[in-house]
Each structure stands twice: as structure tokens, then as C-alpha cells.
Amino acid sequence: MSKPPFRAGQVAVLGRPNVGKSTLVNALVGAKVSIVSSRPQTTRHRLLGIASFPHGQLLLVDTPGIHREQGKASSSAMHRWMNRAARGALEGVDAALLVIEAGRWDDEDALAHDALREAGVPVVLAVNQVDRIKDKAALLPFLAQVSAGRDFAAVHPVSALKRKGLEALVDDLLRLMPEQPALYAEDEITDRSQRFLAGELVREQLMRQLGAELPYATTVEIEQFVEEPGKHGPLLRIGAVVWVERDGQKAIVIGKGGARLREIGSRAREQMERLFGCKVFLQTWVRVREGWSDDEAALRTLGYHD
Missing domain, CATH: 3.40.50.300 (P-loop containing nucleotide triphosphate hydrolases)
Structure with missing residues (x-):
């Protein structure tokens, strides 16, 4: 056959x-x-x-x-x-x-x-x-x-x-697909970079941790993504900025004594280590950029490209 x-x-x-x-x-x-x-x-x-x-x-x-x-x-x-x-x-x-x-x-x-x-x-x-x-x-x-x-x-x-x-x-x-060879190597799983995926994993935790408190006024920008040699293999050093639109939203993301931001960072880091297969050192900051979600130019600078 x-x-x-x-x-x-x-x-x-x-x-x-x-x-x-x-x-x-x-x-x-x-x-x-x-x-x-x-x-x-x-x-x-x-x-x-x-x-x-x-x-x-x-x-x-x-x-x-x-x-x-x-x-x-x-x-x-x-x-x-x-x-x-x-x-x-x-x-x-x-x-x-x-x-x-x-x-x-x-x-x-x-x-x-x-x-x-x-x-x-x-x-x-x-x-x-x-x-x-x-x-x-x-x-x-x-x-x-x-x-x-x-x-x-x-x-x-x-x-x-x-x-x-x-x-x-x-x-x-x-x-329904055409007859042709594979278009990507068998071990490839996405066309997106690890840097992009890191930002998404932080944003996922924002959505999960904040629930209805802060529906859609947050986005994440990765400012630092550096691979360094470590004792037990490579170490990824990642710096993530959480952008919000108002000072009150910044306080919600940070939480009392910074507890909520620490929890967001900890869970995101665990997901990154699982996905990337190495140790991750993640730092997170929260900054305010008024009206970013309704500003086409701001969206482009934050990675929302057509």
C-alpha cells in the first residue's frame, strides 16, 4: 500500500x-x-x-x-x-x-x-x-x-x-492542504520570537490575576532580553514593563506592598522556564502612558503592527 x-x-x-x-x-x-x-x-x-x-x-x-x-x-x-x-x-x-x-x-x-x-x-x-x-x-x-x-x-x-x-x-x-513538503522544521512550534512570547506570558498573568479589576488597559513591553551563561546552563535575563493608562491602574497592578506584581512576575517566570527550557531572571516594572489603547501611534511603538 x-x-x-x-x-x-x-x-x-x-x-x-x-x-x-x-x-x-x-x-x-x-x-x-x-x-x-x-x-x-x-x-x-x-x-x-x-x-x-x-x-x-x-x-x-x-x-x-x-x-x-x-x-x-x-x-x-x-x-x-x-x-x-x-x-x-x-x-x-x-x-x-x-x-x-x-x-x-x-x-x-x-x-x-x-x-x-x-x-x-x-x-x-x-x-x-x-x-x-x-x-x-x-x-x-x-x-x-x-x-x-x-x-x-x-x-x-x-x-x-x-x-x-x-x-x-x-x-x-x-x-484540505496542498501536497508539498513541510514548511518549517519538525521541532519549530511558532514563528514568533522568545522575546515576544515572554511579553505574552507576562500579559497572560495580568489577565488571570487581575480578572475584571483592570479589563483591557494593560500591555507589556520587553525592554531587556539577554542570554547569559549560567552555572547549570543558559540564563535568560528579562526586563518587562507593564504599561497602564492611569496612576490608579498602576496601583492595582502593583498591589499592596508590591504583592500582586510579585505574584504576576513569579508565575510568568515559571511559565517562561517551562517554555524556554532554561533558568529565567525576570524583573517587572509598571509605568503609565495615558490613552495608549486608543492611540494608533502608541500601539505601533508597543508592537501592534498590521
């Missing part, structure tokens, strides 16, 4: 905020390349997750969720930039993966689906978080409902968190 041809290509991963896109990308890649929290706007940048398999390679373009503009806050420069990043991820891809939450389809899901339909690429539907559905009998009518009148190349109920249903999903995605 002949060996199936090797296939490789790009897949845009789209969906409304907080349906588990980044968790799914991490599960397929087999490593943490996208940060995860329960807060909207966790993913702000387009990021490539490289998932390599014996029979193919998927370049998964993780994107911010597509937001419907409603009111002043959602029309800020940051929101406009994230929508551009999400829609721009569709350029040049071979297929798209629409991720929705099991048991729920709303206007933002429809918005993401419409963006994919306009792009004219095959769309696979991943119905995520099926592990949360207690009544499994209700799942089939839901799948029929969301599929009606929509031309999906395949529909897959999955649990990214539990890593269930992913093998069949990968097979169907690879079938």
Missing part, C-alpha cells in the same frame, strides 16, 4: 472571543504558543502555531476574536486593530477553522462565519467544549442547527482542554 502524500499549508483559526481558539491551537501544536485566560481580548496578535504530524504540517494562524463594534469602547484603536488582525489572517490561507462553543451560536459566531464565507476558503467547524455538555443527546440537534444552510467542509465536536476529537479534526484539515 502506497504511503499517503505529505500535505502542508496554512489554516486561519477564527471565532468570537473566548471560545477556546488558543487552547485548541496549543493542543494541536502540542506546546503552549498562545496565552490563555477567561478574559476577552487575551489574544491580541496574529500568531502562527506550527503543528507537525507524520503525514503533514498545519500552520495554524491564531487570531484575536472578531468583535462587533458597539459603542465607544469597542471602536477604540485597539479594537479596530484586533479586527484587522483577525480578518487579515485570512489572506493566503488554504483553509479556515471556525471555532464555536458547544450549545451556543450567537451574532458574533455569525460574524466570524460571514468573514470566512467572504474569504472563499474551505471552512471546517470545530464545536469546542463538548466536555461541558451534560446531555449529549442535545448535541446532535445543535450540530444540525448550526450546519443548516452553511457549507462546512467538515464538522467536528472536540474538547481542546481534554484533547478529545483532535485526531479526526487534523485528518480533515490536512486533506
